[in-house]
Amino acid sequence: MGEPYALDPDEAPFWRSLMRITTALPRALEDQFLPETGLAITDYGVLVALSEAPDHLLRISALAATTGLSLSRISRVVDDLTRRGLVEKRKCAEDGRASNAVLTDAGLTRLEAAYPGHLARARASVFDHLSAEDIRTAGPVLARLAAALDAAPPTDDC
Template sequence: MTTRWLTPEEQRAWRAYIAGSSLLEDAIDRQLQQDAGMPHLYYSILANLSEAPDRRLRMTELAEKSKITRSRLTYAVTRLEKDGLIAREGCPSDKRGSIAALTDEGMSVLERAAPGHVATVRATLFDRLTPRQVRQLEEIFSEVAGALEDEEARSTADEVPWRRRSGRPCS
């Protein structure tokens, strides 16, 4: 197979993406560490749970939504559980399953952290873009995410670490 090297324009775009996404993630992490004492990943886990029915998700589903391995999620949830922000529950219909539940304290922490988080996202990203660029950003990453999710759906669980058979749904 012949390698399709990036064109100079593609190389500039790729490097700009890498620099911008790294700096953006760093700014968001710094703000969340300063204001809420947690990294962006933990905030995202709490946010995913806050949007779930009854503020609960099966661990495998939470790993998939967070796009992290189950072991990394287990570590994060253990830490959040120690802080009283998440409670783990057994799955009534599948003894091997586990559910992460956002506690009232976790919801309170999330609600206190959200204004600063949104302000940082706005200041570091959206305030620097025109409305047209915001639409383009959405179009570009919707296309990329959609294509990658299609590829992921055709992959085996071994190829995509956060995709695991979750057994029966918890009820």
Template sequence: MSSAEQPPQPLNQSEEAFVRALSRVLLALPRVVDADMVREAGLSLSEYTPLMHLSEAPSKLMRMSELAAACNLSLSGMTRVVIRLEKQGWVQRAKCTQDGRGWNAVMTDAGLARLERAWPTHLASVRRHLVDHFDGQDLTRLTATLRHVATSDQASHG
């Protein structure tokens, strides 16, 4: 029997506790940050996140498919968010000049200003609900481990 055919090993008590705690964090963290954002900044996390990615992109422009991937949304879900942002004047959609088939999302000056107003709320929320709980931990090592988990999962499914 090869190692791939071996039955999986049951989780020990510590591993099980870790998996369950991580599952709760993955569900709860976006909810509490979103609630803070809506209450204090008047901007949902689903609106803040694409604005953040666009602000970091060259020329503040991304293909819709790339923006969707960065925000972990389907292309149709990203399109709905971008249409909302476009109605606010924070983003514009433009045909891709490279192939003419795809669309780009382009951050406007008003979008950047809106992001800058919301950023302190996002920062405070993420610090309060996540970062401050890891005081004294080796965040560099933890980040490397999380990146490894994320990229190995992408490689096995994509």
């Protein structure tokens, strides 16, 4: 190819595999998860983030950063979860312009019910295909990639 940014023979298959995983894995998980739990994978990620936060509460902007979603996307997800009674939206006491998302008891119950199936799918889709050494080696690599994405400037200022 010869272009200055062309991928070399090691990079190209790595990149293609990574792209396949980032598109196919969420879809494969969602195909089973949504009908079984009534939750989209994105909903599940938001509920997990809130369950791990102090007092099960996060500012909407912090929730967006934690989940890797844009501000506009997290707002839509939180609004939907609020309509379903799984999350509450509260005005931020420190900044009246901002809102917090709070996990409700119903949200925690739904998350706890979905957890075993999610772990089983994660194991069947990913971990059952890797050795312990693969996981030890790939874990830090994936963490570096995730950190680089987290450090990237936001693309949505809503």
